[in-house]
Amino acid sequence: MCPPAPHSRCPIPPQVPLPSRAVAVAAGARFSLVLDENGMVHSWGNNQYGTLGRAASGDLDHIPGNVTGGLPPMGRVAAGGGHGAGVALSDGALWTWGSNFEGQLGRPVPGDYTAVPGPVSGLGGAVLDVSLGRYHTVVVTMGGDVYCWGSNLRGQCGPGGPTMEQAGSSLPNPVPTLLPRSLWGGLGAVSVATGQFNTLVQTTDGAVWGFGRNFQGNLGTVNYGFTKPVDTPVCVSCALPGGGLLHRVVGFAAGSDHTMLLVKERAREGHPPVLYGMGSNRFGQLGAGKGVTTTPVGCPCRDPRFGGELCAPRVSPWDLRYRLEGGLTP
Numbered sequence: 001m002c003p004p005a006p007h008s009r010c011p012i013p014p015q016v017p018l019p020s021r022a023v024a025v026a027a028g029a030r031f032s033l034v035l036d037e038n039g040m041v042h043s044w045g046n047n048q049y050g051t052l053g054r055a056a057s058g059d060l061d062h063i064p065g066n067v068t069g070g071l072p073p074m075g076r077v078a079a080g081g082g083h084g085a086g087v088a089l090s091d092g093a094l095w096t097w098g099s100n101f102e103g104q105l106g107r108p109v110p111g112d113y114t115a116v117p118g119p120v121s122g123l124g125g126a127v128l129d130v131s132l133g134r135y136h137t138v139v140v141t142m143g144g145d146v147y148c149w150g151s152n153l154r155g156q157c158g159p160g161g162p163t164m165e166q167a168g169s170s171l172p173n174p175v176p177t178l179l180p181r182s183l184w185g186g187l188g189a190v191s192v193a194t195g196q197f198n199t200l201v202q203t204t205d206g207a208v209w210g211f212g213r214n215f216q217g218n219l220g221t222v223n224y225g226f227t228k229p230v231d232t233p234v235c236v237s238c239a240l241p242g243g244g245l246l247h248r249v250v251g252f253a254a255g256s257d258h259t260m261l262l263v264k265e266r267a268r269e270g271h272p273p274v275l276y277g278m279g280s281n282r283f284g285q286l287g288a289g290k291g292v293t294t295t296p297v298g299c300p301c302r303d304p305r306f307g308g309e310l311c312a313p314r315v316s317p318w319d320l321r322y323r324l325e326g327g328l329t330p
Contacts, residue, residue, distance in 0.1 A: 016034070016044075016064060017064065018034065018036060018042060018064060019036070020036035020037050020038050020040065021036060021037045022034045022035070022036055022037075023035055023036060023037050024076065024077055025077075026077045026078050026079040026084075027079055028045075028051070028079030028080050028081065028082070028083075028084065028132070029046070029080070029081045029082060029134070030045050030046035031043065031044065031045030031046045031047070031051045031052060031079065031084075032044055032045050032079070033067075033077045033078075033079050033084055033086075034064070034077070035074055035075075035076070035077045035086070038073065039072075039073025039074050039075065039089050040066055040067075040073070040074075041053070041066065041067040041071060041074050041077055041084075041086055042064040042065065042066060042067070043064065043065060043066075043067050043084065044061055044062055044063060044064045044065065045060060045061070045062070046059065046060050046082075047059055047060055047061055047115070048060075048082070049082045049083075049098055049099040049101075049112070049113035050097060050098050050099070050113045050114050050115030050116070051082050051083065051084060051097075051098040051099065051115075052065070052067070052084075052115065053067035053068065053069065053071070053084055053097040053098065053115055053116075053117050054066065054067055054068045054069070054115060055068070055115065067084070067086075067097070067117060068117075069097070069115070069116040069117045069118075070117070071086065071095055071117045072088045072089070072090060072095075073088070073089045073090070074086035074087060074088060074089060074095075075087050075088070075089040075092075076127075076129075076130065078130045078131055078132045079132060080098075080104065080132025080133055080134060080135075080136075080137070080194075081099065081104075081132070081133065081134035081135060081196070082098050082099030082101075082113070082134075083096060083097065083098030083099045083100070083104050083105060083132060083137070084096070084097055084098050084132075085097075085130055085132055085137065086117070087127045087130060088119075091126060092125070092126025092127050092128075092142065093119045093120070093126070093127070094106070094119065094120045094123060094127045094130060094139060095117045095118060095119050095120070096117065096118065096120055096137070097114060097115060097116060097117040097118070098113060098114070098115075099112070099113045100112055100113050100114065100174075101113070101135070102135040102136070102150045102151040103149060103150050103151075103173055103174025103175075104132070104133075104135050104136055104137050104149065104150035104151070105118075105120070105137075105174075106120040106122075106137055106149045106150075106174065106175070106176050107119070107120050107121070107174075108174070120176060122147075122175065122176045123139060123141060123147055123176055124141060124143070124145060124147075124178065125141040125142050125143045125145065126141060126142045127139050127140070127141055127142070128140045128141060128142045128190070128191075129190070129191050129192050130192070131192045131193050131194040131199075132194060133150070133151075133156060133194035133195060133196055133197060133198070133199070134151075134196040134197065135150050135151035135153075135197075136148060136149065136150035136151050136152070136156050136157055136194065136197075136199075137149055137150050138157075138192045138194055138199050138201075139176075139192070140189045140190065140191060140192050140201070143188070144181075144187075144188020144189050144190065144204065145178055145179075145181075145188070145189070146178070146179045146189045146192065146201055147176040147177060147178055147179070148176070148177055148179060148199065149173050149174060149175060149176045149177055150173065150174070151197075152173060152231075153197065153229075154197035154198065154212045154213035154229040155211055155212050155213070155229035155230055155231030156194070156197050156198050156199050156211065156212030156213065156229075157173065157177065157179075157199070158179045158183060158199075158211050158231060158232070158233065159183070159231045159232050183209070183232070183233045184201060184203050184207070184209040184233055184235075185203065185205075185207075187203040187204050187205055187207075188203065188204050189201050189202065189203055189204075190202055190203065190204055191252075193252055193253050193254045194254055195212070195213070195218070195254035195255055195256055195257075195259075196213070196256045197212050197213035197229075197256075198210060198211065198212030198213045198214070198218065198219065198230075198254055199211055199212050199254070200236065200252055200253075200254050200259065201233070202249060202252065206237075206248045206249050207235055207237050207238070207244060207249070208235075208236045208237040208249050208252050208261065209233040209234065209235055209236060210230065210233060210234060210236040210254075210259065211229075211230050211231060211232065211233040211234070212229060212230060212231075213229055213230075213257075214229065214230045215257050215280075216257040216258065216279045216280035216282075217278060217279050217280075218254070218255070218257050218258050218259045218278060218279030218280065219234055219236055219259065219279075220234065220235075220236045220237075220238070220239030220259070220278050221234050221239075236259060236261070236278075237249050237261060237263075239278065240261065240263060240276060245266075246265060246266055246267070247263040247264065247265055247266065248263060248264045248265075248266055248269075249261055249262070249263050250262050250263065250264055250273055251273075255279070255280075255285060256280075257279050257280035258277055258278065258279035258280050258281070258285050258286060259277065259278050259279055260275065260276070260277050261275070261276045261277070261278075262274075262275050262276075263275075263276060275287070
């Protein structure tokens with residue numbers, strides 16, 4: 001076991017004690033969520049803003065406990081900067097809890113945060129996928145629609161959001177907002193991933209579109225800078241060799257300032273997938289060379305423990321740079 005928190009490090013991964021078999025996991029900023037085989041959600045870590053979805057002694061709890069407050073059995077969990085979410089097994093409803101300073105819970109709560117989970121209304125259908133950024137939430141419904149709410153300071157909720165940094169405004173949008181399909185060629189969406197201040201959406205044709213902060217070219221375009229967010233989605237996967245037509249994206253993830261795409265070559269479907277990265281490589285997070293790039297670069301990520309197959313790392317929403325510079329606060 002690791003030593004008690006806080007002010008401890010654990011270089012050797014311990015087994016987390018859970019009453020049932022775990023089937024899914026999500027890691028946020030200093031807290032963790034696990035979904036077990038019975039649909040129960042377990043949480044531990046920082047609880048400063050009700051992030052654990054339950055009562056805890058103090059602002060942290062290193063012992064896993066059940067998220068309470070009438071939460072029904074879940075089929076999916078997600079973790080963000082200071083808020084958590086789950087998708088109900090019975091009806092696909094989205095439940096949220098934790099920090100709501102920027103309206104990221106998508107529902108009214110007393111004060112700026114709550115430890116009591118509650119359902120989000122106005123989504124127009126059951127939720128297929130959900131991802132949480134530092135201050136925003138994005139879902140894809142079973143019908144292929146994309147909804148976003150919370151902060152849009154960097155354009156991470158697209159052009160429909162009321163908050164654009166260029167306008168000098170930081171008013172959040174606490175109401176789920178439907179993003180028009182015309183933003184990505186009129187197609188429906190199937191999956192979503194978020195970084196701190198950016199969003200990636202995959203459409204039914206396998207293409208991945210991105211919007212939000214592009215500080216290091218992580219969206220595959222040269223529109224750099226905090227003052228130049230990409231509020232109109234751009235085709236990130238189109239930056240792949242051949243304009244994306246030669247590849248099929250089978251996995252993707254968004255970091256703070258970098259993007260990872262796991263792709264298969266359409267002409268070589270029987271071969272292992274290839275991993276590409278773009279954006280900041282300040283800490284070697286692209287796995288190849290050094291520097292910043294908007295052109296996807298192949299990543300040497302083959303692990304003999306998996307039969308030589310390419311390993312697909314899950315990119316945390318919290319870039320190492322921010323953790324080294326003092327961490328994040330929700």
